[in-house]
Amino acid sequence: MDLEKHPQQPAAPAQSAPAGIRASDADRDRIADILRDAMAEGRLTAEEHAERVDAVYRAKTVGELEPLVRDLPTPGGGALPSSAAPYAYGPEAPTGPADNLVAIFSSSTRKGRWRVGGRTNAFSLFGSVEIDLTEALFGQRLTVINATSIFGSVEIKVPENISLRGSGTGVFGNFEVVTLESADPEAPVVIVNGYSVFGNVEAKPKRGKLITDLHNKLRKHLGH
Template sequence: MTQEPHGAKYFPVPLGNDVRGRTRASTADREEANAILAAAMSVGALSPEEFTERAGTALAAVTLAELDALCADLPMDRLGGAVVSGRLDETSVSTSGAAPVTRVSGILSGGSIGGGAVVAGHLTAFSLMGGVEIDLRDVEFTAPVLTIACRAIMGGIRIVVPEDVTVEVHGTGIMGGFSGRGAGAGRPGAPRVIVTGFALMGGVDTERAPRGQNLGPRRPN
């Protein structure tokens, strides 16, 4: 096979395919590649540091061949179950009937996710000279693992998680900050949130807060 049919999900093929080198990757392709990389980390084929580096590269990939290069040395035959457990395909049906949110951005402005939003296996957050707020305390989780791929460039991404959720943070700060203060174990059987990506002259902050607590600015007395 030299090229994926229109609408097909990304899956890596052996290197050296000229057509793949000329085919531009879509956002969905990058998200699928990140799901494969996350699965490789979950089975120990990639260290958290290797995953962070490759995930950041995948987010900036232009062609399918660039994504293939990131996955070329992975044991794909051992990743099947791990990939399925954390990807959108495995999402259960939303009780609200709403479609899952897959991306949020703040470009010279702000973007937010919260309230009763539905989230699945992967969420992309992008901030460019703007701000993104992701509040997971009252969202509807429809997959056991939520991977949040963050890119903060001269901007900020703030992620608030409830106290009972397990959180892993594997991001990188480049002339910026990638805070993991919200990382830690949750209760058994609770969703797992994996925060990855990078902050370039910006910041990504993950924090915990009780459900119902208002984290906004207080009114003056």
């Protein structure tokens, strides 16, 4: 009788199905937290951390995220949670070539009405880089900024009604990201990663600045 029951057992492949599920922001943030802790514990070098974090925010599925922490201790263990929330600003992950802002014994500024790319590299060496997103146009929901400051500064300003997250380190310097979580589930998400050496990297909201289309959309939703 036992032999007759065995064919009715569910097939093993069902366990691997979640690997193909689209990764959510929460999935990526969980992996980024694990990588940050691993670097703080000396399990990863700063270069390894930067490479893996960049891969985290390019990953499209849960299966692409899991190998990034396979050789690291993962608190809680278990499969990554998943969701498939719709995106209103285009691709869910950065695509295309990165924009580069470089300041070596100089300054570089990007502000005003401009279209933000999916990925921006900001590098300051004895200089200053300013990125002002308060009037920018977001062509995609997720924007990643990789900021490196060596004896210089990188300053990033964002509107108050988007989500701002980040992960980085300061070596005899300052790396600060003022975390924001927008009440609008369709709001753009800006991720700031990197490090500073005898320098400063700072990302924060600019008081009173809102993305216009999000503001109008909220008013429409409330019936005003």
